[in-house]
Amino acid sequence: xxxxxxxxxxxxxxxxxxxxxxxxxxxxxxxxxxxxxxxxxxxxxxxxxxxxxxxxxxxxxxxxxxxxxxxxxxxxxxxxxxxxxxxxxxxxxxxxxxxxxxxxxxxxxxxxxxxxxxxxxxxxxxxxxxxxxxxxxxxxxxxxxxxxxxxxxxxxxxxxxxxxxxxxxxxxxxxxxxxxxxxxxxxxxxxxxxxxxxxxxxxxxxxxxxxxxxxxxxxxxxxxxxxxxxxxxxxxxxxxxxxxxxxxxxxxxxxxxxxxxxxxxxxxxxxxxxxxxxxxxxxxxxxxxxxxxxxxxxxxxxxxxxxxxxxxxxxxxxxxxxxxxxxxxxxxxxxxxxxxxxxxxxxxxxxxxxxxxxxxxxxxxxxxxxxxxxxxxxxxxxxxxxxxxxxxxxxx
Amino acid sequence: xxxxxxxxxxxxxxxxxxxxxxxxxxxxxxxxxxxxxxxxxxxxxxxxxxxxxxxxxxxxxxxxxxxxxxxxxxxxxxxxxxxxxxxxxxxxxxxxxxxxxxxxxxxxxxxxxxxxxxxxxxxxxxxxxxxxxxxxxxxxxxxxxxxxxxxxxxxxxxxxxxxxxxxxxxxxxxxxxxxxxxxxxxxxxxxxxxxxxxxxxxxxxxxxxxxxxxxxxxxxxxxxxxxxxxxxxxxxxxxxxxxxxxxxxxxxxxxxxxxxxxxxxxxxxxxxxxxxxxxxxxxxxxxxxxxxxxxxxxxxxxxxxxxxxxxxxxxxxxxxxxxxxxxxxxxxxxxxxxxxxx
Numbered sequence: 001x002x003x004x005x006x007x008x009x010x011x012x013x014x015x016x017x018x019x020x021x022x023x024x025x026x027x028x029x030x031x032x033x034x035x036x037x038x039x040x041x042x043x044x045x046x047x048x049x050x051x052x053x054x055x056x057x058x059x060x061x062x063x064x065x066x067x068x069x070x071x072x073x074x075x076x077x078x079x080x081x082x083x084x085x086x087x088x089x090x091x092x093x094x095x096x097x098x099x100x101x102x103x104x105x106x107x108x109x110x111x112x113x114x115x116x117x118x119x120x121x122x123x124x125x126x127x128x129x130x131x132x133x134x135x136x137x138x139x140x141x142x143x144x145x146x147x148x149x150x151x152x153x154x155x156x157x158x159x160x161x162x163x164x165x166x167x168x169x170x171x172x173x174x175x176x177x178x179x180x181x182x183x184x185x186x187x188x189x190x191x192x193x194x195x196x197x198x199x200x201x202x203x204x205x206x207x208x209x210x211x212x213x214x215x216x217x218x219x220x221x222x223x224x225x226x227x228x229x230x231x232x233x234x235x236x237x238x239x240x241x242x243x244x245x246x247x248x249x250x251x252x253x254x255x256x257x258x259x260x261x262x263x264x265x266x267x268x269x270x271x272x273x274x275x276x277x278x279x280x281x282x283x284x285x286x287x288x289x290x291x292x293x294x295x296x297x298x299x300x301x302x303x304x305x306x307x308x309x310x311x312x313x314x315x316x317x318x319x320x321x322x323x324x325x326x327x328x329x330x331x332x333x334x335x336x337x338x339x340x341x342x343x344x345x346x347x348x349x350x351x352x353x354x355x356x357x358x359x360x361x362x363x364x365x366x367x368x369x370x371x372x373x374x375x376x377x378x379x380x381x382x383x384x385x386x387x388x389x390x391x392x393x394x395x396x
Numbered sequence: 397x398x399x400x401x402x403x404x405x406x407x408x409x410x411x412x413x414x415x416x417x418x419x420x421x422x423x424x425x426x427x428x429x430x431x432x433x434x435x436x437x438x439x440x441x442x443x444x445x446x447x448x449x450x451x452x453x454x455x456x457x458x459x460x461x462x463x464x465x466x467x468x469x470x471x472x473x474x475x476x477x478x479x480x481x482x483x484x485x486x487x488x489x490x491x492x493x494x495x496x497x498x499x500x501x502x503x504x505x506x507x508x509x510x511x512x513x514x515x516x517x518x519x520x521x522x523x524x525x526x527x528x529x530x531x532x533x534x535x536x537x538x539x540x541x542x543x544x545x546x547x548x549x550x551x552x553x554x555x556x557x558x559x560x561x562x563x564x565x566x567x568x569x570x571x572x573x574x575x576x577x578x579x580x581x582x583x584x585x586x587x588x589x590x591x592x593x594x595x596x597x598x599x600x601x602x603x604x605x606x607x608x609x610x611x612x613x614x615x616x617x618x619x620x621x622x623x624x625x626x627x628x629x630x631x632x633x634x635x636x637x638x639x640x641x642x643x644x645x646x647x648x649x650x651x652x653x654x655x656x657x658x659x660x661x662x663x664x665x666x667x668x669x670x671x672x673x674x675x676x677x678x679x680x681x682x683x684x685x686x687x688x689x690x691x692x693x694x695x696x697x698x699x700x701x702x703x704x705x706x707x708x709x710x711x712x713x714x715x716x717x718x719x720x721x722x723x724x725x726x727x728x729x730x731x732x733x734x735x736x737x738x
Contacts, residue, residue: 200447200613201655204655204672229656229658229659232657232658232659256659256662267585268659270588272589272617273614273659274658275663288556288587
């Protein structure tokens with residue numbers, strides 16, 4: 001309760017964080033990479049928002065921009081607002097931001113190995129935020145930090161307090177990171193793939209820990225991940241990102257049961273499920289993510305979409321509202337939502353529904369090109385060619 | 397029952413740790429793989445799962461003799477690979493191929509795709525001149541790469557495409573056995589499915605036998621016929637995929653299964669987790685008795701003393717756990733665990 005702006009408890013309604021039309025571009029070698037391209041979302045008080053996407057979808061950049069940590073140059077915020085505690089963080093001075101980061105908004109990074117300073121004892125790194133943000137004396141900070149280490153489940157916290165990061169295992173290091181992030185009891189915790197570098201049993205430990213701490217501190221969490229399983233277990237609400245844009249937003253149960261965007265459907269179909277086992281083939285998403293350094297006129301997913309129509313390639317779809325809290329940016333959102341292509345649908349059901357969806361006139365490009373073994377997958381005209389040579393070849 | 401393609405007996409791979417520069421002496425050993433016994437059947441996919449450092453990759457490499465095992469036997473076509481000299485091994489190697497985890501590190505950046513895929517053909521004198529090129533293009537076509545890219549370099553391809561190059565290279569000399577060492581873990585979700593499907597198709601078409609090594613239990617279950625669960629250099633449990641998931645016997649398997657998140661919030665909500673405490677012990681100094689006893693919720697005296705034997709608990713279902721002899725302990729000591737897993 002370090003801040004006073006959150007005073008009137010309008011439970012669950014006031015968003016902790018509101019992002020409006022955020023645009024973060026990177027200017028690299030004469031081209032503009034639209035890493036985050038007009039993203040809007042809210043994080044409500046006490047909720048866990050899952051942000052799903054593949055690498056390069058902008059899911060991390062988006063959250064890092066919120067904290068004003070985009071390296072600039074080449075990165076640049078090209079527009080939008082990030083409202084936190086009544087202020088626009090994009091307009092805040094670096095001094096103001098410093099007061100917020102690590103204090104009211106904390107971050108857990110993917111790689112606990114490289115996000116702790118290897119030269120400093122854990123104690124020093126843990127005490128620092130308390131001394132800076134909460135004006136604590138050394139002794140007081142020390143006690144609080146040790147308590148926090150105990151809370152995150154590090155055995156013998158007092159003995160381990162003065163050790164160096166390399167003396168901790170990967171899971172323990174991630175616990176130290178979490179302890180550090182929670183020291184100042186932030187209102188918002190941004191976790192960027194917090195368990196990707198960890199083994200499954202350790203992942204389970206860390207996820208349980210984050211759940212427990214959420215309960216204890218009432219912290220809102222933004223969980224960035226590519227793992228649909230992690231999202232399913234943790235998130236209340238989910239946004240699905242692709243090529244710098246939000247494709248779909250829904251509460252977790254709806255998203256998995258009735259996705260309304262072909263990309264979400266594609267993701268659900270392409271991950272093997274442990275509980276269903278060898279229940280037939282996976283249905284992958286053909287092709288690969290687009291190059292966001294070139295402007296994409298229509299829907300960025302259209303070239304890989306099973307159900308794309310001609311307008312999908314030329315015009316970005318408007319938001320389709322599918323009931324409370326469920327929205328999708330797809331021209332055919334209604335159809336897909338109605339088809340109920342959730343995670344439990346079997347392949348047979350899927351193909352049946354798909355036939356209906358395709359209908360007569362919607363034949364996506366290359367739909368007939370699925371010959372023998374494996375063709376069809378990932379065969380755009382050019383592999384990732386260094387921009388210059390390929391381009392110049394075309395120009396000539 | 398199909399016959400075994402590869403039979404592994406008491407396979408051990410220890411890496412010595414030396415100290416001192418002049419008087420170099422061995423101070424201890426990393427027991428990466430410590431006594432494995434199993435068979436890989438013709439035409440099957442055997443999945444090998446476990447956490448990092450459990451020795452699963454070492455196992456794969458030791459089987460195809462990329463490491464020469466410290467001890468034990470690897471029988472292939474009636475011969476013990478461990479006893480063969482490098483020269484004797486050479487002609488056999490074309491049958492034993494590998495797909496690597498890192499599609500970036502495993503392709504020579506200075507060679508063109510054509511050279512990379514064609515190299516095994518030249519090494520084994522399977523083709524020369526024009527034939528190499530023809531075969532390379534055929535292979536590229538098989539794995540779903542455009543044969544026109546034969547002169548391009550690895551950096552010009554995406555991760556998924558590079559993995560296809562690696563697969564084409566492994567297929568080049570028509571092997572019978574391929575070790576797939578985490579072939580999808582470096583790829584994006586949507587690309588993973590493409591590669592899994594490709595591998596399944598190739599297996600059917602060319603009658604391949606896979607050892608599929610991965611830490612992702614869901615992917616392993618999807619692709620494998622049988623699964624071996626490794627922990628600290630030993631196989632804890634081995635059975636067909638369905639039994640491993642539905643009737644796991646070893647406490648470690650149970651914990652592992654319960655830790656894998658399932659992409660379905662409604663199921664996730666109901667699942668109970670067996671959260672293991674602590675970390676995996678060091679393979680330099682593995683715990684005495686059962687290596688899992690330090691983290692096992694059911695461990696009793698015998699587990700700390702005796703190494704459990706890896707034996708058949710049910711037909712085709714092998715497990716190394718003392719609890720098999722004392723089934724009462726599981727039910728009595730921690731109620732609800734069996735239910736949580738099922």
